[in-house]
Amino acid sequence: MSTAWLVVLVVGAATVLLKAAGPVFLGGRALPPRALALVEVLAPAMLAALVVTQTVGGDEELVLDERVAGVAVAAAAILLRAPLLAVMTLAAACAALLRLLL
Amino acid sequence: MNESRFRDGVLAGLPLALAPILFGAAFGVLAIEADMGRVAAVVMSATTFAGSAQFAAASILDTGGGAAAAIVAAVLLNARYAPLSIAVASIFPGSVRRRLVESQLIVDESWALAGRSGRFEYGTLAGVGVLFWLLWVGGTAVGTLVGDLFDPRAIGLDAAFPALFLALLVPYLRTRRALAAALTAAGITLALTPVAPAGLPVVAASLACLWGLAR
Numbered sequence: 001m002s003t004a005w006l007v008v009l010v011v012g013a014a015t016v017l018l019k020a021a022g023p024v025f026l027g028g029r030a031l032p033p034r035a036l037a038l039v040e041v042l043a044p045a046m047l048a049a050l051v052v053t054q055t056v057g058g059d060e061e062l063v064l065d066e067r068v069a070g071v072a073v074a075a076a077a078i079l080l081r082a083p084l085l086a087v088m089t090l091a092a093a094c095a096a097l098l099r100l101l102l
Numbered sequence: 103m104n105e106s107r108f109r110d111g112v113l114a115g116l117p118l119a120l121a122p123i124l125f126g127a128a129f130g131v132l133a134i135e136a137d138m139g140r141v142a143a144v145v146m147s148a149t150t151f152a153g154s155a156q157f158a159a160a161s162i163l164d165t166g167g168g169a170a171a172a173i174v175a176a177v178l179l180n181a182r183y184a185p186l187s188i189a190v191a192s193i194f195p196g197s198v199r200r201r202l203v204e205s206q207l208i209v210d211e212s213w214a215l216a217g218r219s220g221r222f223e224y225g226t227l228a229g230v231g232v233l234f235w236l237l238w239v240g241g242t243a244v245g246t247l248v249g250d251l252f253d254p255r256a257i258g259l260d261a262a263f264p265a266l267f268l269a270l271l272v273p274y275l276r277t278r279r280a281l282a283a284a285l286t287a288a289g290i291t292l293a294l295t296p297v298a299p300a301g302l303p304v305v306a307a308s309l310a311c312l313w314g315l316a317r
Contacts, residue, residue, distance in 0.1 A: 008150075049304040055264040058295075091264070
């Protein structure tokens with residue numbers, strides 16, 4: 001089985017179970033507070049790690065290129081409460097423009 | 103299910119319809135760039151049906167991070183669906199099999215719109231969920247078809263994804279715990295990226311946060 005299919009099948013199965021957790025497995029019961037606290041910090045930790053690897057990550061090295069400028073523009077747009085699609089478009093446009101000019 | 107409630111749900115989702123189409127297409131393009139193949143990409147959108155996890159998995163595969171890192175990142179990102187689905191558990195009618203299938207319609211948007219009146223409306227969740235599923239899968243299919251037509255770097259797509267993750271991150275940063283977790287994870291990832299193989303820094307960062315919490 002290819003790497004991609006392995007990821008698709010395992011992530012798909014896990015997500016089906018997670019979404020069914022309430023309606024199928026737990027009925028009306030609540031998640032223990034400890035598990036809830038865990039979930040609350042997992043997403044921000046994972047997203048912050050992804051921001052770093054996708055902005056400056058290279059092949060076992062840190063790479064500073066047009067992506068950094070794009071993400072900086074995105075950060076400004078987020079602070080100005082721009083919608084998600086505008087944030088992504090501005091980041092892409094900034095990186096693309098710099099590549100065209102430099 | 104109440105037919106008119108379902109229709110109201112579809113209508114409630116329509117103003118947001120552009121997002122799943124464009125994000126679905128963006129995922130399709132990224133999946134092609136990551137050599138996942140068209141069918142696998144569309145199947146992932148149909149079964150996982152969760153944007154941030156799919157983007158995370160595809161971008162880790164794209165940068166050579168390997169299956170294990172992609173799976174860990176995507177599953178941990180989707181862990182939030184456990185509390186979300188538990189919150190709406192009581193509104194799902196019918197048999198276990200039906201609840202298993204229909205619980206898959208829980209996505210951030212359908213969940214949020216269904217709860218906007220203060221109590222969760224099943225028709226809204228189902229209506230928005232079905233609409234978004236169709237647009238998400240369709241958008242992905244279109245993205246995989248046009249993905250070969252242009253160079254993702256030339257249009258800055260590689261800057262759009264970290265921007266997306268940043269925009270998804272910011273709303274979480276209202277608590278000190280979340281802020282500390284995010285800063286720790288970012289620091290660990292930054293430190294490990296030059297020395298560890300692709301994919302490992304992201305996993306190590308999240309495990310470190312779990313360890314910090316478990317103490």
